[in-house]
Amino acid sequence: MAEHFRGELPRLLRILAAPAGFLPLGPALTLAVRRFARRKPAVFDRLGDYGKCSFLIEPSDLDISFLMVPDGTRAEVKCLRRRAGQTADVTVRGPLLVLLGLLDGTFDGDALFFNRAIAVSGRTDALVALRNAIEDAELTPADFVGATGGLGKLVDRSVIGGLGLARRFTGSPIPGEPS
């Protein structure tokens, strides 16, 4: 039986999100990570050799998953059909909104894992390294789309506000509260 987590997207939104599987998300995310690596190389230095590890990110409420090798300017992100049977050094599984919250620091990864809001498997050392690098990166939504200045601030404000609303709507764990 499939594992279910608190804070998953409602069924209607999942259906609406289904065509995302046909978009060139992989190349777009690859470009975004590489662009970020050029702007903030220290984040990837922090990962050291763990940058060559593969991380499979599986939103439990979507039918796609992401395979990422965060190797700085040689980083690679692939968008996969969930049932592709892909293996990786580390697998992280949880609701999309919670996974996004891990990236921008809304949630503490340790707390989410220990409270079972997400599930992880594979190499714990690689996961710890990635978690610490993300913690220091102070990522914002604008970093993902490469927006800077006033436009960057606008992107951050709208995306963070939108995600906050969506989390409340889906019943995601509240940051800072035991879930």
Added chain:
Amino acid sequence: MSLELVCPAGTPAALRAAVEAGAHSVYCGFRDETNARNFPGLNFSPDELVEGIRFAHAHGAKVLVAINTFAKAGAMDAWKAALANAEKAGADAVILADLAVLDHAATHHPDLRLHLSVQAAAATPEAIAFYADTFGVKRVVMPRVLSVEEIAKLNAAIDVETEAFVFGGLCPMTEGRCSLSSYATGKSPNLTGVCSPPEHVAYSEDRNGTATRLNGFTIDRFGAGEQAGYPTLCKGRFMAGGKTSYLFEDPVSLNAASLIAALAKAGITALKIEGRQRGKGYVTEVVRTFRAAVEAIDAGGTEVEVGRLLAGLVEGGRQTSGAYKKAWR
């Protein structure tokens, strides 16, 4: 004089968060085996330390650099480099434990202020006098096995500053002497800077729930829905004498917030918060809360007021006032 709040920073972002939340001092380490929180992806490069110290000083905060593992015989270069890099970056003090590292610092970096790490486990006036007289140590971090009364007695018998842990993860054994992690994995906080290292950690699911393993040893097992934990050896559940229990210590963390005033009265100079492996959110919340509590005490606030300020931190996980209030078993 007001109590100094010494706060953890595992990354430059956490350093900035701690300073902005009101830390008087921040402690951090280099990204190698020279400090006792050598987790993957954590800690500072020499350049990041320079930048971090510049930021802290610009905001009126100090930076203490932990170089507190025990150097390997015949291979001290990493520790020597760490001392030189800390001095070059303008560190306000270095926190050391090893005799050879202390000796090297006192001889080659006479202007560096030396603090004695909790890892040195100096718990008697004689031991502390030795470190002060021999190397010029100015502050000693109190081992977490002493009660408040014992700290008061100790402070009356020594003339260096003392610093006490008040919040965060807890090492229940005498620090620097625990061999559990070495036994199970070959690595320890004392020599490699990491207890129960993550490259040896595995979580596996079966129909009984999740088992946490350290290098093949099962440290704990959690039923579905039960809050899991990191397999730190001393906090595991083991079977002995036909009974399963937390053999060494319950998985609790230290919260001596209610004892701040008592610790100040016992002669403590600085309060230390553990958690260099914790995120910015945690650092901000804990530091801000403790800073408010310290100021309330300075202003002559009652214990009730201070208790109210710290109440938020007590919710959730299980906590203990550690050895400060109990006799050691």
